[in-house]
Amino acid sequence: MKRTAIFVVALLLALGMVAQCPGQAADKDLVSDLRDGGYIIFIRHPKTNADQADTDPLNPDNIKAQRQLTDEGREQAKALGKAFRALKVPVDKVISSQFHRAAEASKLLDVGEVTTTADVSEGGLVVSPNENNRRTKALRTLLGTPPPAGKNLVIMSHKPNLVDAAGRDFVDLAEGETAIFIPLGDGNFKFVVRVTGEKWTELAK
Secondary structure: OHHHHHHHHHHHHHOOOOOOOOOOHHHHHHHHHHHHOOOEEEEEOOOEOOOOOOOOOOOOOOHHHOOOEOHHHHHHHHHHHHHHHHOOOOEEEEEEOOOHHHHHHHHHHOOOOEEEOHHHOOOHHHOOHHHHHHHHHHHHHHHHOOOOOOOEEEEEEOHHHHHHHHOHHHOOOOOOOEEEEEEEEOOEEEEEEEEOHHHHHHHHO
């Protein structure tokens, strides 16, 4: 029944029929379903410095050569974690890209143990086609694997990774925005809804 409710939320959002006032029934259904667990919450890392570039992308330990979170981005991460805690969204763990902007944001969320991995690190043209394909398959596996009962899995990664794994509907995913999926097993998953950082804060009020 609750899975049906969250699909209704997704449909209404897609049609632009969900009002923006907090406390509405559809929003409550979304939060209630997440409290029951069983979802994958993909987060594109929060806001970064647009004047910086990854000049040594094959060496994730070289933090100084990477695009960094801005102070606003760090506050976005803290606010998102605060909203998750206020809404009592249970998180099993956070799987993060190895890039510092994602790993730092994952820790600032403060909602669960953080594990960094190349599986969700940004690849694209800087890695071999085989490695990029491997990362795409790894992310699809994560999106399709149910978390422990009563928990949700958080993935902190990058827009290109999600586009490769889930399609071009996510080319406009903003920094700090989340995309929620229902894992169906065997690398299969169902997209539910996208939620901005501002919306999470609104829901938590």
